[in-house]
Amino acid sequence: MRTPPTDPSSARTLGSPSRRKVIAAAAAALPAAGLAAYAAPSATAAPAPSGSAAAASSAAVAGKRVRGGGDLGPNVLVFDPATPGIQAKLDEIFKQQEAAQFGTGRYALLFKPGTYNGLNAQLGFYTSIMGLGLTPDDTLFNGDVTVDAGWFGGNATQNFWRSAENLALNPVNGTNRFAVSQAAPFRRMHVKGNLNLAPDGYGWASGGYIADSKIDGTVGPYSQQQWYTRDSSIGGWLNAVWNMVFSGVEGAPGQSFPEPPYTTLQTTPRSREKPFLYLDGADYKVFLPALRTDARGTSWGSGTPKGESLPLTSFYVVKAGATATTINAALAQGLNLLFTPGIYHVDKPIEIGRAGTVVLGIGYPTIVPDGGTTALKVADVDGVRLAGLLVDAGPQNSATLLEVGPTGASRDHSANPTTVQDVFIRIGGAGAGKATTSMVINSRHTIVDHTWVWRADHGDGVGWETNRADYGVVVNGADVLATGLFVEHFNKYDVQWNGERGRTIFYQNEKAYDAPNQAAIQNGAIRGFAAYKVADSVAEHEAWGLGSYCYYKDDPSIIQDHGFAAPNKSGVKFHGLLVVSLGGKGQYAHVINNTGDPTSGTSTVPSKVVQYP
Numbered sequence: 367m368r369t370p371p372t373d374p375s376s377a378r379t380l381g382s383p384s385r386r387k388v389i390a391a392a393a394a395a396l397p398a399a400g401l402a403a404y405a406a407p408s409a410t411a412a413p414a415p416s417g418s419a420a421a422a423s424s425a426a427v428a429g430k431r432v433r434g435g436g437d438l439g440p441n442v443l444v445f446d447p448a449t450p451g452i453q454a455k456l457d458e459i460f461k462q463q464e465a466a467q468f469g470t471g472r473y474a475l476l477f478k479p480g481t482y483n484g485l486n487a488q489l490g491f492y493t494s495i496m497g498l499g500l501t502p503d504d505t506l507f508n509g510d511v512t513v514d515a516g517w518f519g520g521n522a523t524q525n526f527w528r529s530a531e532n533l534a535l536n537p538v539n540g541t542n543r544f545a546v547s548q549a550a551p552f553r554r555m556h557v558k559g560n561l562n563l564a565p566d567g568y569g570w571a572s573g574g575y576i577a578d579s580k581i582d583g584t585v586g587p588y589s590q591q592q593w594y595t596r597d598s599s600i601g602g603w604l605n606a607v608w609n610m611v612f613s614g615v616e617g618a619p620g621q622s623f624p625e626p627p628y629t630t631l632q633t634t635p636r637s638r639e640k641p642f643l644y645l646d647g648a649d650y651k652v653f654l655p656a657l658r659t660d661a662r663g664t665s666w667g668s669g670t671p672k673g674e675s676l677p678l679t680s681f682y683v684v685k686a687g688a689t690a691t692t693i694n695a696a697l698a699q700g701l702n703l704l705f706t707p708g709i710y711h712v713d714k715p716i717e718i719g720r721a722g723t724v725v726l727g728i729g730y731p732t733i734v735p736d737g738g739t740t741a742l743k744v745a746d747v748d749g750v751r752l753a754g755l756l757v758d759a760g761p762q763n764s765a766t767l768l769e770v771g772p773t774g775a776s777r778d779h780s781a782n783p784t785t786v787q788d789v790f791i792r793i794g795g796a797g798a799g800k801a802t803t804s805m806v807i808n809s810r811h812t813i814v815d816h817t818w819v820w821r822a823d824h825g826d827g828v829g830w831e832t833n834r835a836d837y838g839v840v841v842n843g844a845d846v847l848a849t850g851l852f853v854e855h856f857n858k859y860d861v862q863w864n865g866e867r868g869r870t871i872f873y874q875n876e877k878a879y880d881a882p883n884q885a886a887i888q889n890g891a892i893r894g895f896a897a898y899k900v901a902d903s904v905a906e907h908e909a910w911g912l913g914s915y916c917y918y919k920d921d922p923s924i925i926q927d928h929g930f931a932a933p934n935k936s937g938v939k940f941h942g943l944l945v946v947s948l949g950g951k952g953q954y955a956h957v958i959n960n961t962g963d964p965t966s967g968t969s970t971v972p973s974k975v976v977q978y979p
Contacts, residue, residue, distance in 0.1 A: 432696040435679035438650075439686065441473050441707035441729060444498075447480040456487050463490025465517040467524060468796040468825050472707030474729030477505050477533065478645060485509035486538075489528040490517075492707070492730040494754075497532040498645045500653065501666045502556040502580075506534045513544050520569035523547050526818075527730055527756065529788070530555055532642055540583070547572040548818040548852050548874075549756075549790045553640060554666070555579040560601075564588035572874075575816050575850050578639050578664050592913055594850045594872035596815075597634050597661045608972055609944060611872040611911035613849065614662040624974040629911035629942040631871065633660040636813060636847055639671075640753045640787040641726050643704075650678040652704070652726060654751065657782070676702065676724065684731070690714045697723065705731035705755065715740045715769075721747040721782075727754035738762040746775035746809050749782035757791045759799030759835070761827075767791055767801050771809030771843060780845070783811040794833025795822030803837040804856075807865075810843045816850035823855050823879045830857070830880050841865050848873075853897075855879060858889075864901040873898060873912040875929070877952075883921045893955070894924070896931035906937035913944045913972075918952030930958040932978075940978040946970060 438444075443459075445452050459473055472492045479499040486509055487495050497505030511530045515522040522545040534556040535542050541560040544552055552575065560583035564571050568589050576585075576595040584602040587593055592609040599616040606626040612618035614634040621630040639655035655665055656672040665671045681704040682696035690712035693703065697718060707729030713736050718725060725742075733755060735741040741757045741764075744750050750770075757767050768791065770784055791804045804819045821835040822828050838853040838860040848870040853860040855878045875897040881887045887894045897914035900907045914929030929945040932938050943962070945954040950968030957963070957975040965973050 432682055432692060432699060432701065434681055434683075434696075434701050435677075436683045438474075438683060438704075439706040439708070441471075442476060443473065444476045444478065445482075446478040447482055452482070453485055456485065459493065460488040460490050463493050464488075466491050467526070470709060472709070472729045472731060474707050476643070476728075477507075479504040481506045481508065483508045486512055488512045488514070489530065492527050494529045494531065494729045495533065496530075496643065496728070497534075498643065499532065500644050500646075500670065502532050502554055503534045505532065506536065508536045508538075510537050510542050511535060511544070512542070513546050513550070515545055515565035515569060515571075520565050520567045522565040522569060522571040525571075526550060527790070529553070531640075532644075534558065541586075545571055546574050548574075548820070548854075549788075550574060551788050551816055552576045553578055553788075554642065554664075557581045557583070559583045561585045562588070563590050563593065577816070577850075578666070580664055580667060592872075592874050594911070596849055596871075597637055597639075597658075597663065597665070599663050599667065608946065609872075609874070609911055609913040609942070611942075613871050613910075616663045623911075623942040624944075624976055627942070627944070627972075627974070629872075631910060633662045634658075634849060634871070635660065635869065636783070637661045637815065637849065638783075638785050638813065639665050640785075640815070641724055641751055643726070643728060646675065651675045652678070652681065652702075652724060654724065678704070681724070681726075684710065690716060702726075704728070705733075707731055709734060709758075711736050712741060713737055713739060715743045717743050717745075718750055718752075719745040719747065722749045724751045725753070725755070726751070727756075730754075730756050732756040732758050734758045735760050735764050735767065736762075738764050740764055740766045740769055742767075743769045744771060744784060744809070746771045746777050748779050748784075750784040751787070752785070752789050753787040755789050757789070758796055759791075759793040759801045759804075759833075761798045761800065763800035763802060763834070765801075766803050766806050768805045770805075770807045770812050773808060773842070775808040775810065775843060777810065779809060779811040783813050784809055785813045785815060786817060787815045789817055791817070791819045793821045793835040794827045795820075795825030796827070798827030799833055801835050803840050804835060805839045807839070807841045807846050808843050810865075811845045812843055812847075814839075814846070814848040814851065818852040819854070820852075821855040821857070821878065823876075828880070830878075830882055830886065837862055841868055844868075847871075857887075858895045859897075859899045860895075861898045862901070863899065863904065863907065866904060867906045868900075868904075869907070870898075870909040871911065873909065875912075875914040877914065877916045877918075877926060879917050879919050881918055881920065881924060884924050887924065887926075892927050892931075894926035894928075897929045898931075900932035900938060902933045904933060904938065905935060907932065908939045908941075910941045912940065912942065913946065914954075915946045915948055916952040916954065917948040922951045924952040926952060926954045928956040928958055928960070928962075929954055930978075932958065934959065934979055936979075938979075940975070942974075942976065943978065944972040944974045946972045
């Protein structure tokens with residue numbers, strides 16, 4: 367166990383040798399009656415369809431139209447400043463969700479524009495808090511949105527699957543704490559003070575992601591091992607541990623990798639912020655932010671953001687009991703999808719074939735493919751937006767879980783790319799799951815903005831073959847951009863990039879903890895599959911700020927030849943790479959190809975390469 371630093375402002379903490387212990391907690395859902403007072407009203411233009419979602423499915427099969435709009439279901443709670451008992455309701459949900467890492471509860475907490483005094487919204491698992499204004503400053507908390515790690519002894523490395531969006535915070539003591547790790551975005555937020563990314567006591571943390579946010583004061587990562595911040599404005603940044611990456615961030619520290627390990631790009635090549643739900647008077651709408659090129663700073667800081675709005679009536683509101691048949695019928699009618707918090711089993715792929723389709727989830731809706739099917743497939747069309755979903759592999763192996771574009775997709779989408787944002791994939795943990803390849807990107811110009819693709823290293827259904835998953839992310843399409851790529855623990859390549867002119871800004875990886883021996887990961891003559899492999903055929907590729915860690919707990923003698931592998935060509939460029947052996951459980955021989963010093967010993971010190979080649 368690592369001792370917390372005496373002086374957290376100068377922390378160079380090296381992380382836990384075994385960052386994540388096995389923990390699985392389940393919790394029953396709050397009674398629906400207890401939520402009724404906070405339920406979201408129906409869209410005024412289209413009342414909720416009568417009967418259950420299953421009945422709607424039968425109607426769709428019979429040729430009847432699926433209706434758009436309607437209420438947002440029992441697990442979406444809507445508050446306004448006059449709502450009584452807000453703090454008590456927030457505390458009730460947090461008590462249920464605090465330690466429910468693999469539980470079934472899912473909640474979205476929506477706050478109408480206005481000012482809220484004295485609140486502390488603590489966020490547990492599968493909980494999203496969101497303002498309903500067009501800009502964050504429309505919804506002000508004179509209070510906090512807090513994530514801490516008391517449930518796990520001050521260790522924040524398992525604070526996954528929760529989010530904060532579209533709020534302004536005036537923290538009670540001047541600093542808001544948001545101690546998270548993977549799959550916990552902080553988007554479109556305005557902190558009128560400081561932001562602390564470490565748990566109380568400065569224990570271990572392994573985050574994280576900020577986008578389209580303004581922090582007036584200083585961001586203190588303290589013990590955070592890595593972090594990516596995009597298209598934001600900050601008053602300052604305190605320190606770095608292993609890998610801190612910034613693109614398009616006003617106030618970011620200057621480029622200084624390897625010491626301190628800051629990788630800083632002045633702009634983000636292309637970005638389009640995540641769609642979000644808001645209120646226009648009494649009507650719910652979904653705002654679609656505009657595409658930006660060479661972006662810097664927030665999308666909303668100069669007033670009304672650029673983009674377009676869609677009425678809720680243009681969305682099929684997906685609620686408990688919805689089937690793939692009904693969902694696909696809604697898509698075929700030209701409706702978009704708004705997934706409300708819940709767990710959805712599908713026996714066939716959700717097929718997204720219309721250009722410009724929006725598929726938005728709130729409150730971590732979870733899609734589970736049954737019978738080895740693929741969960742979602744996107745056609746080779748312009749401008750699809752996938753956002754806010756968790757895909758959980760089923761017990762029967764799926765060849766793929768998410769496909770963006772069919773095999774061989776080649777259309778030019780540069781003017782209107784597909785975006786994949788806060789779409790998370792999990793194999794195992796909540797139960798046995800298998801998938802040969804988790805995410806496949808075939809369509810050109812796709813932007814993957816913040817994903818955590820995770821073969822579980824703890825929880826239920828975990829073992830080298832029990833939750834077998836060979837590949838995390840495979841990119842076949844050309845001109846794909848990844849901003850905030852987290853991929854961990856796959857049996858073979860975590861990322862395999864075959865498409866031309868790909869770019870990645872920030873990458874975080876852990877090799878599979880549970881490899882039984884050297885032979886199990888042998889890749890021909892190469893010891894171990896790279897964490898990030900660029901195909902030998904690729905002529906152009908560029909990546910910034912990448913880290914890979916190993917912790918071969920079952921056989922510490924395992925050698926990983928390198929964390930990164932790529933053709934040695936002038937058009938293939940890497941900036942700011944590192945590999946780390948956690949506590950000496952396995953070692954890297956090199957950082958990239960045959961370049962970079964080996965890791966050694968048990969001191970958990972990174973080996974770094976500033977530029978390659």
